Amino acid sequence: RRKAAEARAHEPAVTTDGIAIEVVANLGSAADARAAVAAGAEGCGLLRTEFLFLDRAQPPGEAEQRAAYQAIADALGPRPLIVRTLDIGADKPAPWLALAAEENPALGLRGIRLQLARRDLLETQLRALLGVRTEGALSIMLPMVADRAELSAVRALLVRLADDAGVALPALGIMVETPAAALTAASLAEDAAFFSIGSNDLSQYALARDRTNPAVAAGLDGLHPAVLRLIDETVRGGAIHGRWTGVCGGLASVPEAVPVLLGLGVTELSVPPAAVAEIKALVRGLDMGRCRGAARAALIAPDADTVRALSRPLMEDAA
Ligand code: PEP
């Protein structure tokens, strides 16, 4: 089966009833970008830019960042590239960033919060991104948004920097990783061009389980109906303003999750390069009508195991 999936890795993923789902890759380096293209990815749905910032004495400057992003854009050619701005905090300590130790790093100064506290870092990264020349579309995505004011502040800065640089404004989207963002998606969608569900963090915050704590992390299940309801709220909030919703957390490459995610209205799955062929093959075997039925039942299911039982027959029929 793996061989059959790989043989069609470079073809689009279209359901049996003709709905195309974008299957893109999560990247953390230029080598990943080359691997993703070879694996059949239709673009990059999440470039984690932390790789440039960790394990060093000083943060990268604008020119160094621009060169690194340009290399990734070049590897992707005409395919779309979504770059996530720096997502660090006390959970991923960077030696050059003298952050105070925190008792609860997951609830602390991380993601967009740190960027707004250190606008110099954000501004340098945005300027570097505005200097990248791409064949395909380049979009920018913000991590850990919980308030519309965070998005508006970055939007205003990006508008000014694009104007200064004399370049077109890139699309600005957000990761939906906090229950607050999911529940206010209809409002955020006025300012956000797209949503991408960060299911790793969204599950962590919805289920109150620290993803870094081995004593509780094994119970982090993105198929918990509470997480699915947040995803449903996000998709519907976005749709009011014509915004698409993707998933870039680990849930996007869980075969049992794919029928439910599609049924909820997710139209883009961003997965590790090695999972692209398998996820495309799965999508090709799914019927959207049945996925919608399973998703509706999943939203009122009592637990994740019940959701899995709803989804498994669809997954097995697709194989
Ligand atoms: C997520 O939280 O699901 C996500 C994709 O971001 P990261 O895993 O980098 O926190």
Ligand code: MG
């Ligand atoms: Mg995250």
